[in-house]
Structure formats: C-alpha cells, structure tokens
Amino acid sequence: MEEPRSPQPPAWAQRFVEWYCKPGLVEDLTGDLHEYFERNVRSVGPRRAKLIYIIDAFKFFRTYTVRKPTLVNFFINWIMIGSYFKTSGRSLMRNKLFSSINIVGLAISMSVGLLLIAFVLDLRSYDRFHKQGERIYRITSVATFKGAQGGKFASTSLKTGKLIREKVSGFEEVAILRNDFTQDARVGDHVLPIKGFWAEPSLFRVFTFPMLEGNPDTALKDPYSVVLTETAARKLFGSEDALGKVIKFDTLDYQVTGVMQDVPFFSHINFEALVSLSTAEQLNRNDQNFEKWTSMFSNSVYLLLPPTADITAIQSQLDALAKEENLAEENTKIQLELLPLYDIVVGENLRSGSMSGSRGPHMPPIVLWILGGLAFVVILSACFNYTNLSIARAMRRFKEIGLRKAIGARKSQVWQQFLTEAIMISLAALLLSFFLFLVLRPQLINLAPEMQRTVKLDLTPSMVAAFIVFSVTVGVMAGLVPALFFSKVSAIQALRNVSKVKAFKHGTFRRTLVVIQYTVTLIFITTTVVGYVQYKNILAFDLGYTTENILNINMQGNKPDVLMKELSEMPEVTALSRSLIVTSVGNAWGGYMKYKDSRDSALVMTNNVDENYLPLHGYKLIAGGNFRARPTTASDAHEIIVNQQFLKRFNISASDPEKAIGEEITFSNFKMNDHKMTIVGVMKDFHYGKIENLIEPVAFTFWTPENGAIINAKIQSTDLLATMDKIESTWKKIDRVHPLKAKFYEEAIEEAYSEFSTMIKIIGFLSFLAISIASMGLFGMVVFTTETRLKEIGIRKVMGASDGSLVYLLSRGFLVLLSVSALIALPATYLLFENFVLRNFPYHTPVQIGELFAGLLAVLLIAFVMIGSQTMKAARSNPVKVLKSE
Amino acid sequence: MKGTNLGEFEELVLLTVAALMEEAYSVAICDELTEQTGRSVKLGVVHAVLNRLEEKGLVKSELGEATKVRGGKRKRFYQLTIPGKAALVSAKSMRDQLWDRIPSLVWKKA
Numbered sequence: 001m002e003e004p005r006s007p008q009p010p011a012w013a014q015r016f017v018e019w020y021c022k023p024g025l026v027e028d029l030t031g032d033l034h035e036y037f038e039r040n041v042r043s044v045g046p047r048r049a050k051l052i053y054i055i056d057a058f059k060f061f062r063t064y065t066v067r068k069p070t071l072v073n074f075f076i077n078w079i080m081i082g083s084y085f086k087t088s089g090r091s092l093m094r095n096k097l098f099s100s101i102n103i104v105g106l107a108i109s110m111s112v113g114l115l116l117i118a119f120v121l122d123l124r125s126y127d128r129f130h131k132q133g134e135r136i137y138r139i140t141s142v143a144t145f146k147g148a149q150g151g152k153f154a155s156t157s158l159k160t161g162k163l164i165r166e167k168v169s170g171f172e173e174v175a176i177l178r179n180d181f182t183q184d185a186r187v188g189d190h191v192l193p194i195k196g197f198w199a200e201p202s203l204f205r206v207f208t209f210p211m212l213e214g215n216p217d218t219a220l221k222d223p224y225s226v227v228l229t230e231t232a233a234r235k236l237f238g239s240e241d242a243l244g245k246v247i248k249f250d251t252l253d254y255q256v257t258g259v260m261q262d263v264p265f266f267s268h269i270n271f272e273a274l275v276s277l278s279t280a281e282q283l284n285r286n287d288q289n290f291e292k293w294t295s296m297f298s299n300s301v302y303l304l305l306p307p308t309a310d311i312t313a314i315q316s317q318l319d320a321l322a323k324e325e326n327l328a329e330e331n332t333k334i335q336l337e338l339l340p341l342y343d344i345v346v347g348e349n350l351r352s353g354s355m356s357g358s359r360g361p362h363m364p365p366i367v368l369w370i371l372g373g374l375a376f377v378v379i380l381s382a383c384f385n386y387t388n389l390s391i392a393r394a395m396r397r398f399k400e401i402g403l404r405k406a407i408g409a410r411k412s413q414v415w416q417q418f419l420t421e422a423i424m425i426s427l428a429a430l431l432l433s434f435f436l437f438l439v440l441r442p443q444l445i446n447l448a449p450e451m452q453r454t455v456k457l458d459l460t461p462s463m464v465a466a467f468i469v470f471s472v473t474v475g476v477m478a479g480l481v482p483a484l485f486f487s488k489v490s491a492i493q494a495l496r497n498v499s500k501v502k503a504f505k506h507g508t509f510r511r512t513l514v515v516i517q518y519t520v521t522l523i524f525i526t527t528t529v530v531g532y533v534q535y536k537n538i539l540a541f542d543l544g545y546t547t548e549n550i551l552n553i554n555m556q557g558n559k560p561d562v563l564m565k566e567l568s569e570m571p572e573v574t575a576l577s578r579s580l581i582v583t584s585v586g587n588a589w590g591g592y593m594k595y596k597d598s599r600d601s602a603l604v605m606t607n608n609v610d611e612n613y614l615p616l617h618g619y620k621l622i623a624g625g626n627f628r629a630r631p632t633t634a635s636d637a638h639e640i641i642v643n644q645q646f647l648k649r650f651n652i653s654a655s656d657p658e659k660a661i662g663e664e665i666t667f668s669n670f671k672m673n674d675h676k677m678t679i680v681g682v683m684k685d686f687h688y689g690k691i692e693n694l695i696e697p698v699a700f701t702f703w704t705p706e707n708g709a710i711i712n713a714k715i716q717s718t719d720l721l722a723t724m725d726k727i728e729s730t731w732k733k734i735d736r737v738h739p740l741k742a743k744f745y746e747e748a749i750e751e752a753y754s755e756f757s758t759m760i761k762i763i764g765f766l767s768f769l770a771i772s773i774a775s776m777g778l779f780g781m782v783v784f785t786t787e788t789r790l791k792e793i794g795i796r797k798v799m800g801a802s803d804g805s806l807v808y809l810l811s812r813g814f815l816v817l818l819s820v821s822a823l824i825a826l827p828a829t830y831l832l833f834e835n836f837v838l839r840n841f842p843y844h845t846p847v848q849i850g851e852l853f854a855g856l857l858a859v860l861l862i863a864f865v866m867i868g869s870q871t872m873k874a875a876r877s878n879p880v881k882v883l884k885s886e
Numbered sequence: 887m888k889g890t891n892l893g894e895f896e897e898l899v900l901l902t903v904a905a906l907m908e909e910a911y912s913v914a915i916c917d918e919l920t921e922q923t924g925r926s927v928k929l930g931v932v933h934a935v936l937n938r939l940e941e942k943g944l945v946k947s948e949l950g951e952a953t954k955v956r957g958g959k960r961k962r963f964y965q966l967t968i969p970g971k972a973a974l975v976s977a978k979s980m981r982d983q984l985w986d987r988i989p990s991l992v993w994k995k996a
Binding site: 009027028029030031032034035036038056059060062064065 | 911912913928929930933934937938941949955956957959960961962
C-alpha cells in the first residue's frame with residue numbers, strides 16, 4: 001500500500017472471500033492472505049503469488065468461515081419486510097399530501113400503461129387459437145411494376161398456390177383463400193348480405209376452425225357448396241337445421257355443406273361464410289386473367305410446414321419458381337416470401353392491392369414502439385415526481401435513517417425499506433389506475449372504428465399478472481433513486497446535523513428532473529396544438545375543386561337511373577352527377593396511357609364521370625370543354641379530360657394547353673387494351689390522392705352504365721336531417737336489403753384523415769396527463785419549499801419584507817426552471833415538425849410561432865397559478881405563529 | 887467445550903501458540919510449525935485448527951493494532967486460555983506417565 005507500484009492480489013478473489021466469509025473473520029483472514037501474498041511476491045514472483053492467493057481464497061471456503069446460509073438471511077428479510085410495510089405505511093400516512101400526489105400521479109400515468117399493456121396483449125393474442133399456428137406461413141409477394149409503385153403485398157396469385165402444390169416439396173399442406181365473397185344470400189323471401197371467402201377443403205387442415213356439422217374434408221370440394229358459421233346459419237335459417245339447405249346467391253343455388261363454429265374475435269381472417277374455390281373457378285372460366293401469375297391482388301396462400309421444416313430450402317424453391325414465372329412477364333416482377341402467421345397482425349406494413357390484399361387488423365411494430373415510448377415518458381414523469389418529492393422530504397427522514405443505521409441497519413436494509421415504500425405506493429396506485437383503466441377503456445375502443453374491430457381489452461389472467469408486474473416495475477423505477485440516495489447516508493452525519501449533509505445540497509439533480517419533466521410536457525402540448533392546426537389545415541385544404549354540400553351516394557351495385565330521377569324531383573337537390581369513385585379520400589383507379597411514343601407508357605389515375613360532374617364540383621377547365629358525346633359503353637367513350645400534370649408527363653405542349661386539345665392517347669386497363677381516346681379538355685391541377693401524395697397525372701373519361709356508380713348530389717337545405725330522411729326512404733324503394741350508404745364529401749375527407757385525428761386525440765390525452773402530473777409534482781415541490789422556508793419568511797417579514805418581494809423570492813427558482821424547459825421544448829417541437837412530421841406532406845403550411853406559444857402559455861399559466869397561490873399563502877402567513885413554535 | 891482431547895496437530899498448534907507468546911497469529915504459527923517440524927504446513931489448515939481450538943475454548947483471540955502491511959488488515963492474535971494450559975499440561979503428564987511405564991530394558995534390547 002505504501003508503495004503504489006507494488007503488486008496487489010486479485011481484487012475479485014479478495015471480494016469473493018469477503019462475500020462468503022463470516023463478518024467476524026473477514027479481516028484477519030484477508031489480512032493473512034495478503035501477508036502471504038506479499039511474501040510470495042518476494043519469493044516466487046507476483047504471478048505465482050496471485051495464483052496461490054486465488055487457490056488459498058478457495059481453500060478458506062470452509063464450514064466455519066462461511067457466513068450463515070442465505071436462506072436464513074432470506075427468512076430474516078421476510079420478517080423485515082413486514083416491518084418495512086409497517087414503517088412505510090406510517091410514513092405514507094404522516095405525509096398525506098405527498099403520498100396522495102404520488103399515488104394519484106402514478107395512478108394516472110399507470111392507467112396509460114395499463115391500456116397499452118391490454119392493447120398489446122390483445123394484438124399479440126391474434127391467431128393463437130390455431131393449434132398448428134407456429135407452423136403456418138403466408139406467402140407474400142414483393143412486386144415491381146414497370147412505371148408504377150411496387151411493394152410488398154400480403155396477397156399472391158392463385159397460380160402461386162397451385163404451383164407450390166405441384167412443384168415445391170417439404171411442406172405439409174397448402175390452403176388458398178380468395179378474397180371478397182360479398183353477396184346477398186337469399187333463402188325464400190329472406191335476404192341477407194353475407195361476407196366471406198372462397199376456400200378449399202385444405203383450409204380446415206391448416207387452420208383450426210372446428211366444424212359443427214358436415215365433413216370438413218369434403219364440405220368445400222364441390223362447386224356451389226357453402227359452409228356457414230353458426231351465427232350466419234342462425235341468421236339465415238333461424239332455429240332450423242341449415243345443413244343440406246339451399247341458398248341463392250345472385251341467381252345460382254348453393255348447398256350448405258357445413259356449419260362451423262364462429263370465427264374467434266382474435267383472428268386475422270374473419271368471415272361469415274366460406275364458398276368452395278371450385279365455384280370461383282367455374283364462374284371465372286372465361287376470364288383469362290383469373291389464374292394469371294400477375295393476378296396477385298385477391299388471393300392469400302397459406303402453407304403448413306412440418307415441425308422440422310427447412311425454411312431456407314422452401315424459400316429457395318419459391319425463388320426458383322418465381323424466377324421461372326417472371327421470365328414470361330414484361331411489366332411485372334414478383335418475388336415470393338414466407339411470412340409467419342404470428343407476424344401478420346403485429347408486423348411489417350404490407351401494401352394492399354386495389355382488392356385489399358391484407359385483411360383484418362394490422363399494427364406495425366413501430367406504432368407500438370411510439371405509443372410505448374410516449375406512455376413511458378408519461379410514466380417516467382410520474383416517477384420523477386416520486387423521486388423528487390422523496391428526496392425533497394429527505395430532511396425529515398434523515399433522523400429516522402440515521403437512527404436505523406445507528407442501531408445496526410445495513411445499507412441493503414435501508415434501500416430495501418425505501419423500495420418497499422415505493423412499491424407500496426405503486427400498488428396503491430395500481431388499484432386506482434385500474435378503475436381509471438375501466439373508465440378509459442371504452443373511450444379508447446371508441447376512439448376509432450378500426451379499434452372496435454381490433455381489440456376488446458377484456459381482462460384475462462395474463463393481463464392481470466402483467467398489470468401487477470408492471471406496477472412493481474414502476475415502483476422500483478420510482479423508488480430506485482431515493483433508495484440509493486438514502487442508503488448512502490451515514491448515521492453520524494444524519495444524526496449530527498441534517499443541514500450539513502453533503503448529499504442534501506445536491507439540488508441540481510432535482511432541478512434537472514423538473515426541467516426534463518416540463519420540457520416533455522411542453523413538447524407534448526405544443527405537438528398537440530401544432531398537430532391540431534395542421535389537421536384543420538388539411539381538412540380546409542384547397543383541393544382544386546369544391547366539396548361543399550355534396551352528398552355522395554354509393555349505389556352498391558344498383559343502377560343509378562331511378563334514384564337520379566327521384567332525387568332530381570326533390571327541391572333540396574340542386575344538381576346531380578355520377579362518378580365511379582370519390583377522389584381525394586384515398587381511392588384510386590387507373591390504367592396505363594401512351595402518347596405518340598409507344599414505348600413510354602405511364603400509370604394515370606382516372607375517374608369516370610358524367611357531363612355534370614365538372615360543373616357540380618367546380619373544376620376549372622383551362623382549355624377545351626366538357627364531354628360532348630354521351631356513350632353508353634366504355635368502348636364507345638373516346639373523349640378524355642386531363643389535368644396539367646398529365647400534359648407535363650407526356651410532354652404535350654404544357655405551356656399552351658389549347659394545343660393539347662384534339663391530341664390522341666392510347667389507354668389500357670384491365671378491361672380493354674389500346675383504346676384510343678382524344679383529349680377534349682384540360683383541367684387545372686387538383687388533388688386526386690390524399691394530400692400526403694404529390695399531384696399526379698389524372699384523366700377523366702365518361703361514366704357509362706356498365707360502371708359502378710356514385711351519385712353526387714348537391715344539397716341546398718335548411719333541415720339536413722329531414723332531407724336525409726327523405727333520401728333514405730327513397731333509397732328503400734330501390735334497395736330493401738342494403739342500408740343507404742351516403743356520406744357528405746367533407747365527412748368522407750375527415751374520415752380519410754381519421755388516423756391523424758386519432759393520433760392527435762391520443763397525444764392530446766397524453767399531454768393532458770403529462771400536464772396534470774407535472775403540475776402535481778410542481779405543486780408538491782412548491783408546498784415543500786415554502787414550508788421549509790417558513791421561518792426564513794417569518795424573519796424576513798419581521799424585518800420588513802413586502803409580500804411581493806417574498807413571492808418573487810420563493811418563485812424565482814421555479815420560474816427559471818420553467819424558462820429553461822421552454823427554451824429546450826419549443827425549438828425541439830419546431831424541429832420535430834419541420835424536419836420529420838411535415839416532411840411527409842409536400843403541401844403543408846409552415847409551423848407558426850403563435851401555435852408554439854399557445855401551448856407554452858397554457859402550461860406556464862397553470863404553473864404560475866400554482867406557484868403564485870402557494871407562495872402568496874406563505875408570504876401572507878403570520879410571522880408570529882411561525883417563529884413562536886419550537 | 888467439546889472435550890479436552892487433543893489431536894496431534896492440535897497439540898502442536900497449541901504448543902506453538904504457547905511458545906510464540908505475544909506473537910502468536912496465524913502466519914507466524916504457520917512459519918514456526920514449518921520450521922520446527924520440517925513438514926509443509928498449510929495456512930488454511932492452521933486456520934481451521936485455530937478455529938477448532940477456539941471453539942473448544944482452549945485458545946482465545948483478539949484483533950491487534952492496525953498495521954500498514956497486510957493491506958491494512960489487523961492480525962488476530964491467539965492466546966492460551968486456562969483450560970488450554972490445563973489441556974497441554976495434562977497431555978504432557980499423560981505422555982510422561984506413559985514414558986515412565988516403559989521399562990529401561992525395552993530400550994536396551996532394541
């Protein structure tokens with residue numbers, strides 16, 4: 001020791017001896033070892049000396065040197081925990097204000113955690129009911145289209161399924177599921193819309209969908225057979241036995257060959273009926289595209305692999321298969337991949353084709369991470385409160401700890417006591433937050449319609465267990481810093497003079513916590529305000545045409561003529577038009593177009609509209625005119641109206657749109673090839689897609705009766721409800737089965753951006769929580785500081801200090817902290833929006849400074865009121881009373 | 887007390903403690919034993935024996951003054967207790983008696 005360079009025995013061996021050795025023997029034993037070591041260094045050198053030391057350290061491990069077995073300690077600890085509970089309970093009762101601030105704060109923040117846990121557990125319980133779930137994989141297609149956006153799709157072609165069955169080895173079963181069997185089932189006079197899939201018998205071998213009646217091996221074999229779920233069967237046939245009965249879909253008879261158990265809620269495949277895939281094959285006999293390699297938007301293929309499957313071998317077979325098929329294709333390249341069943345609901349965000357390749361609920365993990373992160377921040381804020389207030393109260397507890405230590409409490413016992421206290425608080429908070437959870441649960445579920453379809457948030461045993469584990473974790477998180485802080489206190493210091501304890505002067509830590517808390521809170525609230533303003537801007541965005549008072553009625557397959565006639569007779573309806581789709585809400589329709597250069601084809605978004613559509617929606621024509629011809633079939637329609645982007649894309653005299661009139665375009669889509677069309681009008685650019693997309697080339701062609709229809713009705717009414725009733729009763733005359741599907745254009749736009757409003761609601765709610773938690777914490781701190789400084793205030797008053805100067809004195813520190821957090825939070829929010837969030841919106845409005853300050857003001861106002869009220873109270877206190885005591 | 891019977895090595899250790907007087911601590915005892923008996927004596931064994939002797943009440947121990955060597959750790963010094971002395975004395979007298987009983991003839995023959 002006196003020679004700093006002299007070799008030292010291995011520290012870990014020394015610690016090992018100290019760890020196992022009886023406390024009374026530690027000193028002389030390690031001393032002996034040390035002496036031996038030093039002698040050995042001299043005689044045999046440091047290396048061997050170290051080795052001997054280690055050997056001896058182990059040799060000393062004998063019954064008489066080893067401390068009492070840990071079991072006994074453990075037992076003593078258990079007895080001690082009882083005492084910890086008692087003392088913790090007393091301490092909590094003594095400090096009612098602090099305890100309640102901590103419990104309420106933790107409870108509020110924990111309720112968010114509980115909701116998130118329930119949410120995640122629900123999502124993770126998807127598809128777990130399949131007995132062979134771990135071995136089921138879905139085939140996904142990674143497609144690249146020439147001249148258009150590709151991506152990874154959840155769907156694949158029928159051909160893929162069949163090719164796998166023929167050419168791939170090493171799997172147990174393939175099940176092909178074809179999307180969207182959505183038809184009206186007719187049983188006698190009874191009509192009911194039914195949603196389901198086209199499926200094969202192998203479906204029942206891959207998935208666990210128990211059959212109640214009928215044979216699962218044959219039920220989906222023959223064409224025109226249908227398997228109903230129990231509920232669907234009851235809806236259609238009542239109490240009668242459904243098996244063997246006949247249902248009419250369209251004009252064809254289908255036989256019920258099976259009744260199966262209802263599909264569990266937590267299934268990504270959900271249906272009321274399954275119709276044999278062979279039916280689809282019969283119905284599409286003449287469709288050449290039906291079984292094409294590139295018809296990949298409407299089918300799912302699932303593989304059941306054996307338990308010892310070689311995934312890479314199967315993948316390479318799939319690669320080979322895709323390579324061969326791609327050779328024959330010009331415009332599309334498809335690769336196949338395997339996606340485990342359990343990664344479907346919580347997993348990568350897959351694109352869905354126009355026919356919706358991915359079905360059922362879906363949640364990209366990143367969203368869960370973001371939500372988890374936000375919840376964590378809120379919980380952390382409540383933990384900060386706890387930490388802060390416990391350390392602030394330290395002065396009052398120092399004597400207690402000093403005494404404990406003086407009568408022989410070990411360091412570990414002190415921190416155990418403080419952790420117990422924190423965990424007790426968090427368990428108390430759990431009770432409260434559980435009630436909050438019950439209150440908030442329906443709010444969360446009703447937040448968005450998708451939510452209702454995705455989660456139930458029902459309590460399960462594993463959920464309750466997760467709640468308790470979570471609560472204890474939060475308790476440890478909150479109590480860790482105070483526990484370590486207090487366990488370091490030395491008895492002498494604590495008992496001698498509390499105010500001289502060094503650790504107590506470390507206000508920096510607490511101040512840092514307050515700043516972090518307020519920074520987070522401010523970021524939350526400014527984000528909400530800015531996000532809300534941006535959302536409103538999106539809704540009010542000038543799309544390039546008007547959407548005001550336009551009611552879009554989906555004809556749902558009915559011919560629009562009769563309704564058009566009825567509507568036109570209503571005085572409230574001032575104008576009518578027909579279109580194929582509603583634009584600007586995320587719907588898309590399109591085809592490939594070519595100009596003179598036949599090799600340069602591009603995907604162009606389209607809509608089919610009638611001659612009234614442009615004036616009704618106020619589209620601005622900058623050249624040419626509206627449609628003149630009134631064709632009745634798509635192949636007769638040769639007029640096309642395009643936008644400016646279109647001219648730019650094909651380089652058709654963009655500078656002088658007039659010259660574009662009369663130019664010829666070749667149009668191909670899935671219905672027709674190389675259809676010649678002539679430009680008759682040029683529109684000003686407008687937003688066809690949602691506003692996160694750039695303005696694209698768009699072309700309107702004429703709506704013909706073979707198209708599906710949306711009626712766009714301009715409504716001028718003082719009593720909208722009555723008008724809607726009128727329209728609804730008119731609709732009933734036309735279609736008794738399907739309820740009216742009508743939505744005002746603006747409503748539809750609002751719905752299209754519902755994810756934003758949901759996000760804003762969630763962040764808004766979290767920021768509300770963050771504010772209340774931070775406020776409570778600040779309140780506690782203010783009460784505490786003013787209380788501890790009451791004497792000082794008393795003396796200052798006696799010496800003639802004014803109330804105002806005292807308030808300034810007491811609140812100055814807090815105001816500085818708040819300003820610091822504001823200085824961090826505002827630029828942070830600004831940068832967050834300008835650099836990340838709004839990047840995705842090419843047409844956004846810039847963030848206004850005013851919006852940032854609005855949030856800041858709200859938080860600061862609350863803080864000022866709290867600080868002000870408490871400091872005022874202290875400043876006005878009677879110095880006589882304060883100084884008299886003691 | 888676990889009886890006063892002394893094992894051979896116990897007796898040696900006890901004797902060394904008595905011989906070393908004020909300087910009787912484990913390492914010194916170990917050295918002394920090595921020197922006197924010529925066999926290699928392990929520190930751990932000495933420790934165990936000292937511990938057993940203490941349990942039997944034949945020695946008592948206390949920690950000495952802090953020293954700078956030994957990593958700042960104090961030495962534990964051992965001292966014979968009265969029963970310890972008695973045990974040594976009785977062991978010696980027992981041997982003496984036995985010695986006395988050996989007729990001188992035996993030695994001569996051998």
